[in-house]
Amino acid sequence: MSDVEMVKATDKKEDKDEKRDEKKLEPKLEPPTPTQEIKANIALIDRAINDLEARFTHRVLRSLTALRKRIDDKVLRDAIDENYPKESAVKNSLLSWLPPPPPAEQSMEVDTTSEANATAPLPPSSKPTSDPVPEAEIYLRLLIIHHLHSSKDTYSKSIELSHETVDKMQSMNRRSMDPIAAKIWFAVERSYELGGELADARPMFLAAQRTASLRHDDDTQASLINRLLRGYLHYNLYDQADKLVSKTTFPASASNPQYARYHYFLGRIKAVQLNYTAAHTNLQQAIRRAPAAKTAPGFYQAVHKLFVIVELLMGDIPDRSLFRHPVLEKALSAYFDIVKAVRTGSLSEFQTTLNKHAAQFEADKTYTLIVRLRQNVIKTGIRRLSLSYSRISLRDICLKLHLDSEEDAEYIVGKAIRDGVIEGRIVHEKGWMECGSQKDGYGPEASEVFGRRIGYCLDLHNESVKAMRYPLNAHRKELAAAQDARERERELAKEIQEGDLDDDEGLGDY
């Protein structure tokens, strides 16, 4: 009962809220329709080209994800109609990719236009007389490709369109188009993934990557390297991926999302190659550079899955709080079980957990990595024993860790000592292990770790200084202000001087 009431109450509240919102909004402008937004975006692109300021284009592209969900056939058609003059070749070619409008709608449109024409001629600004910049066309094409992805029937069409768009892009060869081109490549990959084999797109990507790197087209290059890496890893071609990474340099000016992806791919390659320390740094970078957990939960989860495993492989235990994170809690539950098994150092528990979640691990492509954890489970077990006993017989080790034979236990302990997992000695004649004292925490290692942290902070500072932007000629204003300030100061000084005199006079009076 109470629940129902609660719901009702909240409903009412929401209703009220909505009403209030509506009231608030009514006098103001209503939120822009997708068509208007596209139009505004095209204006921004135009400005970007004229002012040679790529950041306007970036701003347009940032809204792409949100916009993508709101477009449909009509929106796109309207947008194309509004932005191109009536008889434009580009317009017709763009419209040809969309299904023709249903007849009823068409008549409506005709009606409205004729009406509009009849009542008052449209202001000249709203009906363009010439084609907008080619970048706008590519932008519209990008929207159309994304739209074609939304239904199964149009996948093949999207591949066709993306081919045509790529050809067009490459023939125009405009540097101002680069940011949009990078997004186009992403859409191309998606087309191939949905409509056919991802591997088929590889030769095209490779060729384009070469061109992009020759033209110092950083945006496209970053996007393409990620496309290629993703393609390789999708087919488990770690060798090729590794070679690609070693032969290319990832452009330093790439955007954060691209960097995050790149670091994630690198992390995966490094983890497979047993280079866990490098994998750990890369994955950490990927997490730091990734968009907030709520906006891109999929990526966030995927990175963390791998991150947990790599951390375990390095012999660390991931933070407990990580598994309580609202976005990660559910996705990482299987991994949490694995962590628990490794922490207790129990081989049997590890094996059962592994079997229980095998299907999920395989889907996440972490199965083979997790299998490697077996030795870590043993090592953790030995370390726990060495901490709690000063002397323990090999037989007991064998029993406690569920090893197959004492002989094995002897070899395993020997290896652990050599690898520096534990400090100790085996006394073969007596059949026991003597554990030495732990190392203290002071030494050159401490200063090294400290140095690394300082280095990181300094880097962060330098990067942020570099990332600051200053508008052009803004310093003039400041200079003028400084001039003013100086003048005021002088006046003030003068007044003070005079005041001093006054005071002196006053004093003199006393």
Add this chain to the structure above:
Amino acid sequence: MASQKLATLYNELQRAFDARPSDLKKCGTLLAQLKVGLIEAGLLIPQGETNLHDLVVARDILEIGVFWSIRAKDVPSFDRYFSQLHTFYTDFRSSLPPSKREFAVRGLNLIRLLTQNRIADFHTTLESLPLPADEINTNPYIRHPVNLERWLMEGSYSKVWNAREEAPAEEYKFFVDSLMGTIRNEIASCEESAYDSLPLKDAATLLFFPSQSGLLVFAQQRGWQVDLTAGMITFAEKNDEQVEIPTQKLIAANLAYARELEQIV
């Protein structure tokens, strides 16, 4: 087949290879001729439109080449054949009928990586196998190297030793000897750090030496002190080297901090 000559050579090779014991020398000469033939027919690295049947034959020839190299104990030649086969296994996977020998060949390659201690390569190769993860444990050719690697990493050397007779194919045994050399060295380095001294008899069992003489030679190589009268091996005391303060490094780091701070202030 592209030409009659190739076909007859191929048949001859198959006969020579299947004969027990196979005629290694004859196989070698035949393989050399066949490779030239394959290149002439454009099949060694297939390009353009090629007949499916021809590709299968080319793959067969290369597979025989792989096994022949192992039997002839020629590892570089094994490498070459394997990388040539790789095209057939990956790029033509969808069009060619699967080969019976494919996993035997892949397993051999894994073992080879293991004996050369190329563990990173081992894992990359393992990841790129066209097998779902649970089949790795059921496929006998792949399971063998995977288990070996796991035991090596764990330190269960006796299991590795015991598994040497369980090889799924005759050719696997070729690598076993060099693998034994590898693990013996591994064990020796473990013993050096884990024991102060060890009786000769026990050392021999730990290192899998059937006789003392073998052990003595090995001990000499590693520079162990052997006391024959007491029957003990003493490992060279690892003198705890004085922890030096890395002055150079510290100075460099401090200078770098100073420079950075200068820039900030």
